[in-house]
Amino acid sequence: MKRIGILTGGGDAPGLNAVIRAVVKTANTLFECEVIGIRQGFEGLLDSKGTLPLTPDIVRGILPRGGTILGAANRGNPFARRIVQDGREVIEDVSDLVVERIGELGLDTLIVVGGDGTLRICLELFEKGSPVVGVPKTIDNDIRGTDVTFGFDTAVAMATEAIDRLHTTAESHHRVMVLELMGRNAGFITLEAGIAGGADVILIPEIPFGFDSVFEKIQERARAGRYFSIIAVAEGARPEGREQIFRMQGDMIRSPRLGGIGQFVAEEVAQTCALETRVTVLGHLQRGGPPTAFDRWLATR
Structure with a gap:
């Protein structure tokens, strides 16, 4: 059975839960794929407890709900992650760990739902060989290549x-x-x-x-x-x-x-x-x- 991951990054926007629900229902019903939710954006890929299985039962009733059941993070850029080291904040690139984690989870595809910043990260991960797919999201309606974005x-x-x-x-x-x-x-x-x-x-x-x-x-x-x-x-x-x-x-x-x-x-x-x-x-x-x-x-x- 193929396995799909999904995460929501950046600021929240109305419609995120509708995307999650649609992915889970389509993957399970039409393609018999397992779906894994990643909590708090890319941060969930760096946390051993940052994932959860998503089934049609879990996503039932979330269509009209605002926000995202997976959570989101504005500061979860794996290419420039802020950490505290020896009492001071430093910036480190943990993108290789994210790529490795995607492999460990056995994800055939990772669906990344986000705005321009999140989609730039998605592109960089793709260029590192990760099987990622971006879904544009923003209330601002300013993502190139789209006529209108949900939210x-x-x-x-x-x-x-x-x-x-x-x-x-x-x-x-x-x-x-x-x-x-x-x-x-x-x-x-x-x-x-x-x-x-x-x-x-x-x-x-x-x-x-x-x-x-x-x-x-x-x-x-x-x-x-x-x-x-x-x-x-x-x-x-x-x-x-x-x-x-x-x-x-x-x-x-x-x-x-x-x-x-x-x-x-x-x-x-x-x-x-x-x-x-x-x-x-x-x-x-x-x-x-x-x-x-x-x-x-x-x-x-």
Whole structure:
């Protein structure tokens, strides 16, 4: 009997459990293959207790669940693993151990579900001779070679609902509401949710913005008697002539974390337009919870 391994790496996204379920059901029903789950991304391959058998009974009922029953790790790069040695942190390459472990487990194929970082690791393992297959996953919808990735539709739905809710309170109190959304250097979530939710201003990383045009739009609405506005801004958006804003700088292991552009925009608007302004950072609500019907379907495919 052939044996398949599956792991989920990087940040979670709605639809991961649907992928796991589809792999297990297809492998067992159509091909009579055994499926082994790897816990906590690539870290599970370095842990003697990091695996578990996956059967149709185990994955029953997980289709509508958010997250991943296998767990995930953002810091599990086997080519640059952070360890503590003699009281200090050092970086080591344990990829050979991962390749060896794949062989020890008798895996004919390892399915790696992840975003761009995880898929880069997948490629490097493939180049070292490991039988790996990558499945693209990200709420950001920015993986080359894909039209849409599962998790994106759910994130857009959540962001659109947030805009709908902010509209009512903004109109009631005559406020400018700034909503900061995820997406890193891609503005797909902000653009689609902004259009769907009827945002008055949409700011995305792909197009550096000028504050003058933002101010003019807000003031134009105020002159027309509409003293409220919705600004949807992607976390990676930046004003013309300025750098992106980070809430945490990166290092050789961790990527820098974007954040703060929403507050920056809100302060500039409040100062120039003399309107009460509030900022909302939707954050990980875009990642969590049940996937939409579309994401369940796409992940199952």
